[in-house]
Amino acid sequence: MGAAVELIGVKCTPNSAPNGDAIYYGFDGVSWACANGANVVSMSFGGPTPSTPMQDLINSYPEVVFVAAAGNDGVTTLSYPGA
Numbered sequence: 001m002g003a004a005v006e007l008i009g010v011k012c013t014p015n016s017a018p019n020g021d022a023i024y025y026g027f028d029g030v031s032w033a034c035a036n037g038a039n040v041v042s043m044s045f046g047g048p049t050p051s052t053p054m055q056d057l058i059n060s061y062p063e064v065v066f067v068a069a070a071g072n073d074g075v076t077t078l079s080y081p082g083a
Helices: 022-035 052-059
Strands: 040-043 065-068
Touching: 022 040, 022 052
Parallel strands: 040 065
Antiparallel strands: none
């Protein structure tokens, strides 16, 4: 018999947020997920600028596996936090 799995859906960007603000609100969502027992955090967002606070957050949870978007636009530009 397989192990039990619990999924935690985290909506962190308000409906009223302008397009492009997902990364800004993503920090709060990732932080909440980590603080509430997530073992894997999948981040389907990214942007061209690295974030020291996001990297510090990721580094503070070495037991959590972080999966981040690499970009779906067909370009080779690095995307953060994945990069």
